[in-house]
Amino acid sequence: MRDALPEIRARGAELIIVGNGRPEHAIDFRESEGITCPLFVDPELHAYRAAGLRRGLLSSVSPRVIGRGIRAFVEGKRQGETQGDPWQQGGVFIITPGHTVPYAYVSQEAGDHPDPSEVLAALDRVRRKSAPAARRPKRSSP
Amino acid sequence: MNVAKRLHDIEVFDPEGDAIRLGELWQDRTVVLAFVRHFG
Numbered sequence: 001m002r003d004a005l006p007e008i009r010a011r012g013a014e015l016i017i018v019g020n021g022r023p024e025h026a027i028d029f030r031e032s033e034g035i036t037c038p039l040f041v042d043p044e045l046h047a048y049r050a051a052g053l054r055r056g057l058l059s060s061v062s063p064r065v066i067g068r069g070i071r072a073f074v075e076g077k078r079q080g081e082t083q084g085d086p087w088q089q090g091g092v093f094i095i096t097p098g099h100t101v102p103y104a105y106v107s108q109e110a111g112d113h114p115d116p117s118e119v120l121a122a123l124d125r126v127r128r129k130s131a132p133a134a135r136r137p138k139r140s141s142p
Numbered sequence: 143m144n145v146a147k148r149l150h151d152i153e154v155f156d157p158e159g160d161a162i163r164l165g166e167l168w169q170d171r172t173v174v175l176a177f178v179r180h181f182g
Contacts, residue, residue, distance in 0.1 A: 023157050092177070
């Protein structure tokens with residue numbers, strides 16, 4: 001999702017990252033990954049729970065996840081030391097100032113991420129809805 | 143109550159440790175709120 005940041009901003013939105021570690025973990029993450037969008041932590045998982053995100057051993061170690069882990073390992077991707085709750089799953093929500101949620105994705109297991117193009121398409125729909133007149137082609141006068 | 147309303151009053155912390163209510167983040171603009179599994 002972070003790779004889509006310029007396209008998210010081009011659509012008038014902002015990417016907000018929430019992690020489940022402690023503030024010092026966020027500092028490490030921001031510096032090591034070069035994060036330029038707002039970044040927050042939810043150490044007690046209050047927001048994760050309110051968002052209905054999954055947590056548990058089974059969602060973290062399904063056979064598919066292990067397969068992905070092995071593949072990533074073979075391809076040379078090594079996950080660094082985990083910071084935060086290793087059993088917590090993630091998710092992505094588009095939220096508008098009117099409190100509508102035009103897009104929601106709850107990760108089912110580790111490695112299950114939304115397709116960034118779907119998120120961008122949802123942002124396009126939000127833009128069209130909020131400014132329909134600006135997008136409508138002008139009627140030519142007779 | 144939808145997710146936005148449930149999240150609105152929940153406090154999270156920035157990397158410097160300062161608290162902010164999540165709802166303040168989408169007061170003026172649409173946001174893509176991404177919950178990550180973990181840092182690192």
